Amino acid sequence: MSQDLRWRPPAPAEARDPYLDWSLATGWAGQPPSRLPLWVPLLAPRGAAWDAVLDRHRAEGHAFASPWNPPDTGWGVLWVRAEHVAAAARDLPGSEMSQPQAFQSPPDAPLRLPARARKAPAVVVAAIDRGGAVLNDAFAHRARPKETRLLGFWDQAERPTQDAWLRPSAGYGRELDGPTIDALRERARHDPQGELGVYRDLGLRELLLAHALGQPDHATHVLDTLAGLSRRPPLAPSAKPSDDDAAAGAPLVLVSVPPSRMGQSTGTATVAQVLDGLHYVLALADAHAPEAPIVVNISLGLLAGPHDGSSALERAIDDLMQRRPRLLVALAAGNNGGDRLIDPGKGTNAGGRLAPGAEATLTWRLQPGDPTDSFLELWAHALGKTAPDLRLRVIAPLPSEEVAMNRQCDLLAGEALAARLHSQGLDGDRTLRAQLSLAPVAGPRGCLPAGGWVLGLRNAGPEPLDVDARVQGDLPRWTEPEPVQSVLAGAVGLELGAAGSMNGLATGALPMVVGAARVSDGRDTLYTSQPKPRGPARQRHRIDARATADEGAFAPGLVASGVTSGSWVRMGGTSVAAPVAARHWANRLAKGQLPEAPDQWLLFLQPPKLAE
Template sequence: SEDVAADPNIQLTWMPDADSAIVGVIDSGIALSHARFRRIDGGTRFLSAWLQGGEWRSGAAVPFGRELFRTEIDRLMWRASVGGAIDEAAFDRAAGLTQFGHARGDRRLENNATHGTHVADLAAGFDLSDGSFDEARRRLPIIGVGLPPRTSMGANGNFLEFFAIHAVEYIIDRADRIWKACGYGPDGGFPIVINLSYGLKAGPKDGHMLIEEVIRAATEKSDEIGRPIRVILPAGNDLMSEGVAEFALPDDRPVTLDWRIRPEDHTPNFAEVWSEQISGAGGSGPAHPLTAVVRLPLGPGSPAAAGRAGQMTTLTDDADPETPLARIYCRKHDNKPPGGTGDPAWHRVGYYLCTAPTLEEDRMAGAPSGRWTIEVAGKGKNSDRAHAYVQSDQTLTFGSVTGLLSTFDHPDFRPVDYAGRAIDVYDYPIDGVAPTLTDLPPPITRRGSLNAIANNDAVRVIGSYRATDGKASVFSSAASSEPVGDGRAAPTALLPGVDGAARFGVMAAGSKSGSAAAMQGTSFSTALATRRVALAMLEWIDGDRNGQAPGSEGWFEITASDEDADADWPGQVPEIKGGHGRMTRPGTGRLPR
């Protein structure tokens, strides 16, 4: 739009020193006025923040949402001050973080804890009363991006990738503009460590989703100028979600997979079926080498013909042929980078299976709940293996549980053992015996549950372990035993995501100053990894930037291997689940539990 400014009006009453490193946080519900993110003088450590779900202002240098620089954040904090303390709820409303005036407005910060504040605290929060953190607090300013509510990203995260791409590019752009505004010269820039504790369950998982290509291009460009950019993502919490199937296809015989869709689901359900790599570009509409038939519970099925990229077919009930209950879309995917020249070396074709919500309302007919069936068959070349995934499914309204995740089902799959304990990929013997593979047999598997946007070598991927005994968290996702294309064969490393068997999650900031909460998951292990890298980056800067910058895959390999060995944990974690090993948590200034 012509109303979008080409250059932002950078407003900083305090400029970061040249020996600083930027911590970028991309998340939801980040409490900008929280005391853990303030300087010693009471001002904010956020250099800028982009609220993607905020109200856009004419002349802003962002295409949507609301951008605030430090000066405006400080001014809003001062206006919300009462008796020397900040009324943080009033600040949230004034800044547009909390939107009571919109039916679907963001109100996450009105809860006792939020994902984004918890992550930001673990990644870059400091206690104002602890003088030992003064140097790190001064030298680790923050650039934040608040992702919009689920009403914008979709219950299945359909548009997460595009908001996240904008967020990554925003953090890098603003960091570079601030470097130049500080007068540090046209070359170089602040080292940047970006925490993106989000992900998707389904996708091609070959390292070439658009966001993965954007991150790869950004990190390669930064390496050329000697300014490191590190992007750190979670492995995911989906190992037990029963949403991954990887299986061989016998000739002329379909493999049947049950897809269980729950009743009273307010949101659509999605699953994907992907081919193997196929050499060459494939043209504009390549045929899928597999056929995928979707059958309603006790109802008809879709055509058995192989689809072509760009095609779509609709599944209806015989009793009401005008009402769509499900659709199958066919899409091409390849390894050509965005803006690249020449033809891709290979392509793949994927089926996107989508059902209507099972909740029946007056304005629409609900899809039937129960056991849907997916039959996958292959004929000829490139049809000997298939990959199927259930996509994320969350409620559009924060705090509601009306978005119900579907699962795959198969008679050979066992989610728990005979004692009722969840089955992991491997067991965890504590007597020095090597772990035994427990993820048997196909087609449903726990392997391949890694975050779909975290499958290339340009990002660091962090899983979780239990701090008391080093056991990998059972929810922490694992890589595929046979990754496709350039997909990852393992996460990068593990950091604590659970304090202990009787101590849920890890402690960090609640949504308001002075509060704390425990949250569990690889998102918070990722934030601890971000903190480790950011603090190590300051040491690297102090050492005249000699040697490899912290946060590379090699740095994690050395650090995790050494710390895992030094910890002398009672058991081992296989690489497919634990990567290079288990790292110790950095100090956050909180009392140990």
């Protein structure tokens, strides 16, 4: 805190993903010091620009497309060397940086696809999640209990650590195919520690920890809820049916996306890895059952983002569902509906309408001892025919000059970048995206004061503006039980909570979005996220279905499998509601027929009956 802190005058802003912009401007300082990225994944639109970037960089080994990218899709995953990612992002408008991780270039392992099924299954079911106790009997065939129903498991987080793991086809993570899982299950039957001994040998430490603490493994609970065998005798309150159904006989695919890396605080999410996982699911399902419908559950989420379906991952999923009428994606609505019930001064979003000439302020509170970078996003949409002219400035604790669209203002701590207020126009300047990015309060890079940072907003244009502000989630929570998550503590001229609390991945046009209800009375849980109550039609979120996730108001969660076969644990949240609904839909699809068009899933599935 002894460094000289000073704002530079506003200057032109780079038109690119602000999280990539911050990473480049800080020299990747938000990455763990011992693991600076060599490769950066981009989620990017495909077309002539994509082809040109690949042609320019592939020959020198500077960029590689994921081998799981289908040939007929509008979006794909591209890995670019860190020193070339700025140029690649500039040439790929609309691309977004994903969380960097270890990558083997070139990705030269073969694509491992299952054999075509002798008897075509009625439906294929998959989950993209975190974790996965793949040896669990819940994922076996009822009639052939020594055989798994899993066609493949892709753990994207770690490199192979033991001979049983297969080299990853995409250049990162590690894989298991069905025959390998069967061999490991047989090995577990002879291991003194059973499945836990095999998980130990495989290096799946998170599974061992969850089991030791009696806690759920997220992906295991979700996949069992989605398509696990029924338990005999059944347990109440169970997240799955008491008798086997079509989903209990379906082939399965599981993808475990990486958690936020310890020490990584760039604000980036694993959006490219999620899309790569979805492409992996499609490849395995198409090889095994080319005519079967595919139901994919994604119980993952984000706090920030545009929340209007325009994020790169949401557009990519919409594009994929439009091109693949057999594909149904179910998404959890999110669990932030009650984030201000406990403390009204701990919000994650704010919103409102600014009349011409109107001003507003937001108080954004940084936590003492926070060693992570912090990010506050602002989105302004024009309600008339002119571009949004929203002017921004930091009022306290360190006042800045006002910043207009396509400009930025930097705060320096000595020679190091401590903050950037960045604003840019999108959609032909019909939408303004701004972001205040801050360096840590504490730790080796700590240089900023904790407490309230006050941001001023002014509508300098002739027409009203619809404005949303959202805090990016701060993970991992390094200093638990001490909080590190920054929060919106106050608003004047805008309203805390008025931007809606929906999952930032769940505002696309085609996926089915599921909120959480209670078994006891069928009412919404207090935490289930709620749509934005106001704004233009393109920003009005929806929840397509409500499904049970808690036994009651004072009995949270539903029962599904723990880490080891035969064990059980409770878990709640919309992460449970989504697979409850998705299982219902998988059983419906197993009876035959599809909607007439990809935008008619809601009418076809009639989800309002789920909560009855």
